[in-house]
Amino acid sequence: MTKAFSLLISATTILLSGCEPGTEEVTPLSEGIIYCSEGNPDTFNPQLVTSGTTVDATAAQLYDRLIDYDAEKQAFVPALAESWEPLDNGTRYRFYLREGVEFHSTDYFTPTREFNAEDVRFSFNRWLDETSLYHNVGGSYPFFSATGLDKLIQKVVKVDEMTVDIVLNNADSSFLANLATDFAIVLSAEYAQLLSVKDMPYLIDQKPIGTGPYRFESFRKDVLIRYTKHPDYWREGPGIKQLVYSITPNANKRMLKLVTGECDIIPYPLISELQALNRDDIMVTNEVSPNVSFWAFNTKKPPFDDPLVRQALSHAINRQAIIDTIYYGNAELARSILPPTSWAYDNQGIQYDYNPEKARKLLEEAGNSELSINIWAMPVQRVYNPNARRMAELMQSDLAQVGVNARIVSYEWNTFRRRLSRGEHDTVLIGWYADNADPDNFFRPLLSCAAVATGGNRANWCHPGFDQLLYEAIATTNANERKALYQSAQHILNQQLPLLPIAHSRRYQAQKKSVRGVQLPPYGGINFRLATKVTTAEESEQ
Amino acid sequence: MIRYLSSRLFVFIIAFFLLTVFTFSLNFFFPGDPVTNMTGVRTFSDYYPVISEIRGADKNIAFQYINYMQNLLSGNWGASLSSGDYVFEHTYQHLFASLELIVGALVLAVLIGVPSGIFAATQFRGPIDKGVISLAMAGYSIPVFWLAQLLILFFAVKLDWLPITGQINPLYGIAPQSGSILIDIVISDSDYKAAALQDALNHLILPVIILSIMPMMLLLRLMRNATQDMLQKPYVKAARARGLNEFQVLIKHAVPNATQSVLQQVPLIFSLLLSNSIVIESIFNWPGIGNWLVRAIFERDFPVIQACVLIIALTILLFNLVVDLYRGWRFPIVRQE
């Protein structure tokens, strides 16, 4: 563009920005935080999903759980349950509930009573009891069926107004860990009652009511979610009045918006770009995150049913190059599906290092020297994979060197997951991050035979011996025994290779320095419970 | 005039009819079930048999079309496949958001393009004329999406003057009612209207300027060529001979006639504006009809795609009608064609 034009543009700009709000910030701007999320939530009830976007948007903000997990102390801490105790050899847990917890009061619902045992019973029965009124509203409960929690819990019994018993079919060492996840939230039974009277039960997941630190205000698809502070929150709440999720799927735009101040905090930043910008009002934080990105082979489809082919393809991939170019070195090469921080980690097995020669030989051995496959690459960024499409491009050229012709396939994220669950893919680049500290969370939701049915098993891989090990591992509480069982499970994985683990990434987020108190618990979504915003004046004092 | 009016209205109605036949047939071209594409009710839904019966899926095509038209005219445009919302209820908000950009860009294009075009014509073949025309050629050839990125990087990121996306800083809490952010602010009960208005205008600047550049340059060239043609006509010479000065000749004689011929091209400019707005809205996350359409294509949300196509095409048809009527009213010669 030429001079006359830029002159004109700048003239208009100056004219309009002349009276820009200078240092004096307008009140609503200093009393709210904008989080630029990467996508639309599917629903406002985390029980119904496993998608990280939905969990980030809902779980910690709108709801509370019976217990929380404190990653620092590595212990379970009270939340809606003030205390709890295992009874009957760990097959019955008794929870003593907290008094004086208020549900959200909004323009569509005004609670008449405080939180009690009825709410807990309702919330658990929603996904547990197939005969309950709300079970079919909203469809399936993937987290609970994948972890087997729906099979594990026999029933939820209301002992008195403020006491609840959860009866298990058998003792399970991962039970409390699963209760502390973002999925095991508590809904309002009274609200559900009201909606079923109005004959609009589906609203329970669209216009949510919970006990969390924020209440739902409005949602505009592709634009924003607006939450306001819950004034009667039972514990220390946020220091802001408003929390807005500005939906910005494009990673590059998210970063630019952080720079211009249109976002206060962003997930999955382009680290290298931000470092190149080098702004002193922006802070990039990172934490160890229990996650793994992997390349799963659809073992139901030939030739991927042959372990030899899977091994050959794995030898063809230069994973170190992936870590250097895709993660910019901010990740660790994965040697097992479990991250090294897990106590059950085992790296004694065969290593699938980059070896095109061997890959070609193995392919010939398997009788598949001329192979044409597709690689499904997720269209969104995740903690474990900042750019799956680019990763697929890298792998494409690696594979070409061993004579494998790969085609990259990608759809819109919801369509992508739906088609993936139907098993339409040959191979897929996806990953997983842990919902809790238990190693079981990396195995059963991802690779058990039960997960084939729920669609969580991206490799469609069902191995009875492997499944047996997993069930033995959760039936015992003896740590050494469990460790041995998980190590043999990893051993099987390493030989069968239904998926090739690629990297364990650190979890990054970038934010304005004026935002404080946003927590990134290692197991679970983002938490704005204690979020505050400091003004520029306060900032310089500190 | 009445004959002219009725003939134009007749053409409009025929065109509208063909358009609805087209959107109706889209339901059958789109992958999946036609009834689902029309209504947003999926085949496995409990309502599907009822809806399918009402829509006459097993009856002949004429019945289905009439049924489709009844639903279309009564505002029953089905539900979005991705969000489940009723499409029609969201249509006008998206439309108004788009119009805000388009009208802004059109006004800017006319305000700058037309006078510069006239000015260039008076300097015909002079250095200024050559400069302006080359500039117009460059501005017309620059890919909008690239220009948008360059300007974002420069004005928003480098200079930090302007925001990048959306209509307004969401913390102002302006609830969408009409869809047009300026109107929404005015009718809202916000305590910070002035600041919000300021913020909304800042958000408007970049997309409006970028959107206006191509039509502006086109308008500039058309206006310059038309005015220049007029200036060489005998009647202009006659006017000069009568002793009018150059300015009067220009304003009273050359420009009105030049406008007449440029007006003929305005529908073309408007359609260019609309197709560029699809790209610009996607880049600026502007919640308009173009952005909605692109997302719907990604999400394979056929009821929404259909609604967007219908609305965009209908806007163009209506705009053409208005321009035609204006030309007929203002320039009697048009009516005799």
Place this chain on the structure above:
Amino acid sequence: MPHINLYYKDENPSPLTLVWRRFNQRLLSMTALYILLAMILVVIFSPILAPYSTSMQFADAVSLPPSWTEQGNIQFLMGTDDLGRDMLSRLLIGSIYSLGLPILMVAVSSIIGMVVGAVLGIDRTIKYQTFSRVFDTLLSIPSFLMALIIIAILGTGLFNVALAITLSLIPQFIFVTRNAVHQEWHKDYVTASRLNGCSKPYLLYRVILPNITPILVMQLTVSLSVAIMDIAALSFLGLGIQSPTPEWGSMLARSLDEVYLSPWSMVLPGVTLFVTIMSINIVGDSLRRALSERVNS
């Protein structure tokens, strides 16, 4: 053999030649034309010209700036992208998709459009006025929107995008050809030929066609610039040709994630696109000008 002009011979060049003579006089038009021709040569010979394969990744030369900068390396004239692929090779091969493909699409759609347009132009059995007005009105629906609809039906991908844009260009050709034929039809020379008993195909092909060729050529340039812009815009939105195919629009789109680290990966495809479209537009505009000068003189 000596050739002596015994008689006064009226030189009678074809309309296209006349236009060409005027076109030839302008430096700018000729420059634009040469650039365009050079681009077309690049399209044809790009597989030979490209120093590397477009998917070849140089792990030790990731995000290398162009060779004229300090950190540049002459091995990679225009630098490399974030996966270490040679930008020059990608731009060259990309011309096949961004320029070659549009030329092909315009060729196909022009043949279909001109044949249909010519037939409509001489057919006056239907109520002509209303029909043509309705048709004109519907034509104002932008081709980009039509391409989007077709992609919504067919899905993305190289072939589907090419098909979508080809189809969306046809109406314009029908329109222009029909109007041109229609205008010529009433001219004396056509009437004379008709009275001489020429068949309709002969009239169209030998009598009218030479006189409307310049208009059609102009429409070709307009369509070509629209086609290039559309295919790039679609790819930019992610609805067109998908990366890793080095189409310029999709290269632009994916370069956005690394604007700061490697600005050249965004600037280079943009400039190439700009220069290509600009030269086509200048050629088209000069043709239009030469045409109107011929008519006026």
